[in-house]
Amino acid sequence: MGSTMKKKVIRIGLIFATDFQGYPPGGCQPTIEIFLKGARDRSFDILLFGVTTSREEAVGQVSQRRIYGREYPFVPLFYLDAARYANRKPLVPVRVQTVLAYLRHRQQIDAMKFDLLYLHGVETLPFLWPKRQPVLYHFHGPEEEAAQYSRYSIFRSRAFVYLYGRALQSFLEKADQFIVIDPETYDRYTQRVPHRRDRFHLFPTAIDVDQFKPIDNFDRPAERLRFGLPSAGKMVLFVGRLSWRKGVDLLLRAFSLVSAQVPDAFLAIAGMGEDRAALETLVHELNLEGRVFFLGKVPHLPSLDLPSLFNAADVSVVASLQESLALVITEALACGTPVVSTSVGIAPKVIRDGITGYIVQSREPSEMATRIVQIIQDRKYDPAECVAAAQEYGETSKPICDVIEQLCWGNGEQSSALESRHLEKQAALK
DSSP states (O other), X not given: OHHHHHHSOEEEEEEOSSOSSSOSOSSHHHHHHHHHHHTTTSSEEEEEEEEEOOTTSOTTSOEEEEETTEEEEEEEEEEOOTTTTSSSOOSSOHHHHHHHHHHHHHHHHHTTOOSEEEEESGGGGGGGTTOOSOEEEEEOXXXXXXXXXXXXXXXXXXXXXXXXHHHHHHHHHHOSEEEESSHHHHHHHHHHSGGGGGGEEEOOOOOOTTTSSOOTTOOHHHHHHHTTOOSSSEEEEEEXXXXXXXXXXXXXXXXXXXXXXXXTEEEEEEOOOXXXXXXXXXXXXXXXXXXXXXXXXXXXXXXXXXXXXHHHOSEEEEOOSOOSOOHHHHHHHHTTOOEEEESOTTHHHHXXXXXXXXXXXXXXXXXXXXXXXXXXXXXXXXXXXXXXXXXXXXXXXXXXXXXXXXXXXXXXXXXXXXHHHHHHHHHHHO
16 A cells, blocks of 8 residues: 555645746745756646736636746736836735735635645745645745845834734644755744754755856856956856845945956846845946946846856855845855855855855955955965855755655655654754
């Protein structure tokens, strides 16, 4: 009977407020893409639910998404005009739109009778009231940070923080298993529900090291020109959302100092966000026109634009105030590109000063500028060590499939073996 059960296909409803085509930008969607890549050889039937940014896709109707060469059914639960809100916030917060959409479509998803719901974001709370099938919940960092760093003042109010905390507690008490991407989040929530500690699995988000790597026979001048950048000179790169928590203003002020020391240096900024206009104004105030290039959205995998951009750069910079992981750090390192970063996410684990980059200890532009110059002018780093530092993040999402199988098929022997592997992994990562 055990053999028969193992052959049964597990039907999974994966619910996440993304279009599975790069919106919204950030490290969360690549998390799902890598999971789907690792799930291709498993007995899973996966249906994706999210948001559409195209009027041509009917809300509530089955469409398609092609991810790593495979077609997945995709059902958009609401429409968002991404172009309209590329550089400004919507009147109705996306989180509110998301919750309302989930409430409207709860009955439709229930009727599909999934074996498992794989939920992302506290906005998926409607699927716990009541819970009709096993739930795997994925923490993409401390959930409270979403309120603390929100662009909407109402989300930073005490009343909302209280309600948000209550919603989060529902997940902690009702979800069957949890995936956590960083030690801080793991410690925070296992301490909150210590009686459920064995249900938490610490798996940092993986990167695709088959794509993020040093490119053989790479034509750096030609690739730079393809992005509309100077073919020669020292290239400083930022990849991320243009919002205040990402610290792009700090990077611009630091680059102003760099440009005075390194005349052929230029800064490429890849990403969209509500702060773009303010950042363009700052570029003007710092007299950096012609030295700073806003590239807009650069698509993530399966497009190879982002790996090419990292290969074209001399250094990648992360200036964030807060990050759970900062996946962009490992993506850059995997391409052999050193990173200068604030002490956020996995930076302290993978960045070794003078070898894979530098960690800046303050938010002073002068310190960041000094570290950037040490790399682009003095070449104080080791490309091979950069690549090596990223390799351990190439497989960490695959065990999610093991958790799903154990949850849906699990027997005592399989559960014990899985838990042993997970404990070993968590000990190594913490």
